[in-house]
Every structure is written in structure tokens, then in C-alpha cells.
Amino acid sequence: MRRANGLWTGTIALAIVTMCAALLSSCGRSGAPSQGMNGRIEVVAAENFWGSIAAQLGDEKAKVQSIIVNPATDPHSYEPSAANARAIAGARLVLVNGLGYDGWASRLLDASPGDDRDVLDVGKVLGLSEGANPHQWYAPSSVHRIAEAIVAAYRRLDPGAASYFAERERAFFAQGLARYDRLRREIRARYAGTPVGYSESIFRPLGEDLGLKLMTPYSFAKAVAEGTDVTAADKRAVDEQARARAIKVWVFNSQNVTPDVQRVTELARSQKIPIATVTETLTPANASFEQWQTAELEGLARALHEATGR
Numbered sequence: 001m002r003r004a005n006g007l008w009t010g011t012i013a014l015a016i017v018t019m020c021a022a023l024l025s026s027c028g029r030s031g032a033p034s035q036g037m038n039g040r041i042e043v044v045a046a047e048n049f050w051g052s053i054a055a056q057l058g059d060e061k062a063k064v065q066s067i068i069v070n071p072a073t074d075p076h077s078y079e080p081s082a083a084n085a086r087a088i089a090g091a092r093l094v095l096v097n098g099l100g101y102d103g104w105a106s107r108l109l110d111a112s113p114g115d116d117r118d119v120l121d122v123g124k125v126l127g128l129s130e131g132a133n134p135h136q137w138y139a140p141s142s143v144h145r146i147a148e149a150i151v152a153a154y155r156r157l158d159p160g161a162a163s164y165f166a167e168r169e170r171a172f173f174a175q176g177l178a179r180y181d182r183l184r185r186e187i188r189a190r191y192a193g194t195p196v197g198y199s200e201s202i203f204r205p206l207g208e209d210l211g212l213k214l215m216t217p218y219s220f221a222k223a224v225a226e227g228t229d230v231t232a233a234d235k236r237a238v239d240e241q242a243r244a245r246a247i248k249v250w251v252f253n254s255q256n257v258t259p260d261v262q263r264v265t266e267l268a269r270s271q272k273i274p275i276a277t278v279t280e281t282l283t284p285a286n287a288s289f290e291q292w293q294t295a296e297l298e299g300l301a302r303a304l305h306e307a308t309g310r
Contacts, residue, residue, distance in 0.1 A: 050146065068281060075097075085111070138278075203221075207251070
């Protein structure tokens with residue numbers, strides 16, 4: 001977990017909520033989870049980046065609730081509430097990221113088992129094992145695969161609306177993701193091979209997709225993301241890259257500015273290295289997945305243009 005403060009308090013709180021979820025499972029509902037008002041599929045997403053995609057694909061046939069919606073909330077160490085437990089207990093489809101990212105959601109699911117509930121675990125769908133980079137919403141190929149998996153789940157839960165969901169899928173890929181996909185192609189064509197630094201592992205999948213030369217030691221980026229100590233050797237390496245202008249652009253997660261990240265960001269500014277930012281969850285919170293990602297790609301493209309003149 002990224003933040004260790006209050007770990008015992010969080011553990012106790014989660015235990016209480018988990019117990020509540022178990023009681024809800026055994027006493028609070030009978031039979032299968034409800035289809036929801038007006039026949040809509042009740043969907044709960046642990047995080048709003050997956051929830052946004054699920055809402056667009058389900059549209060009027062699904063009612064989607066995301067648990068992590070506040071940009072200031074750390075999904076790694078989130079302490080769920082009794083309301084979260086109730087939502088998961090009554091859902092027909094639950095989306096979790098998995099890969100150690102949102103273990104609290106998996107524990108709530110274990111506390112309220114449901115035979116007729118579908119659970120879409122992103123890590124499992126992608127065939128990734130524990131220890132893999134959990135930030136798969138920053139991997140465009142994974143985004144496409146998970147969107148397809150969500151539609152497949154909708155078809156299982158509501159076979160009569162299969163053609164509706166197929167149309168929603170076509171619209172999402174052809175229209176919703178159109179600018180997102182176009183910007184990725186343009187950045188890859190113009191800036192592939194450009195050396196960049198990045199603060200944590202959240203950016204790595206997108207940076208690789210864009211063909212950028214990722215200079216930061218992955219052990220630095222992984223330590224920042226997981227809240228563990230950065231080694232002295234990694235600190236020296238990243239600092240020297242900024243001082244020597246070995247990186248053309250510095251990319252950092254503005255929702256996780258550790259002392260190490262702040263130091264490198266200040267170094268980059270002092271060396272006139274253009275800076276781009278990313279965030280872990282939708283920013284602003286009411287943005288769609290593609291609006292959020294497109295804005296970040298536009299910011300990155302501006303920084304790359306400033307750095308290279310291309």
C-alpha cells in the first residue's frame with residue numbers, strides 16, 4: 001500500500017465492513033442480486049476509470065456505481081464503508097482491478113458471495129500474475145480488451161439486449177476512443193524514441209505504447225508507486241538524468257508527489273525541462289475515461305513539442 005499511516009485503523013475498519021457485508025449477504029437479500037430498476041443491470045466498479053467505460057458500454061441498460069471517485073483518494077489503501085459493502089452485495093456485475101491494487105474490494109466480494117453475480121477482475125482477464133504492473137487502464141491494448149470483456153458480461157447477464165450492447169461497443173471504439181487513439185498514433189509517429197523520465201509505474205504502459213524511451217529506472221518508479229523506499233542509487237540516477245538534461249520531458253503523477261518526486265520535479269524545472277502530469281483516477285471526477293486520457297495526451301504532446309521543436 002502506498003500510505004502506511006493508520007494501517008491498524010484501516011485493518012480494523014475493513015474487518016468491520018467485511019463483517020457487515022457477510023451479514024448483508026446472509027440476511028439482507030434473498031436469491032440472486034436484483035436486475036435493478038427498469039431492468040437495468042446493477043454494476044459496481046471499484047474505481048471510476050473502469051466504471052466510466054462500463055457506464056458508456058451499458059448506457060440505458062446498466063446502472064453503474066463507482067466506489068473510488070474522489071481524485072484525492074488513494075485506491076491502494078481505501079477503507080470501504082458499509083454502503084460500499086451493500087452496493088457490492090447487491091450488484092449483478094462487479095469490476096475490480098485486481099493485481100494487488102484494490103484488495104479491499106476482493107475482500108468485500110469474498111464476504112458476500114453470490115452465485116448469480118459476475119465478477120470481472122482486470123488482472124485475471126488479461127492473464128497477468130501478482131507483481132505485474134496493476135495500472136492497466138494506462139495500457140491502451142488492455143483498455144480495449146477490458147471493454148470487450150465488459151460487453152461480454154453484459155450479454156451474459158441480459159442476452160435479450162445483445163445487439164444493443166454490440167452497438168454500444170462499436171460506438172465506444174469508433175467514436176468514444178477516436179481522439180484518444182488518434183493522439184496516440186500522432187505522438188508515436190512524431191516523438192517515438194524521445195527520452196523521457198517518469199515518476200512512477202502508472203505511466204510506463206502508456207509510455208511504452210507511445211514508443212517513448214523511458215529513462216527512469218523502473219525500480220524507482222515502482223518504489224514511488226508502492227510507497228516503499230527509493231534506493232540511494234536510483235535517487236542519484238534520476239537526479240543526474242535531470243541535471244544533465246538526459247531526459248527531454250519529465251512526467252509525474254500529481255496525485256502522488258513524494259519528497260523524491262518533488263525533488264526531481266524541481267530539478268527538471270530548474271533545467272528548463274518541460275513537465276507533463278498524469279493522475280491515477282479521473283480528473284476531474286466527472287470526466288469520462290476518454291476525456292481524461294485525451295487531456296493528458298494533449299498535455300504530453302505539448303511538452304514533447306516544447307522539448308523537441310517537432
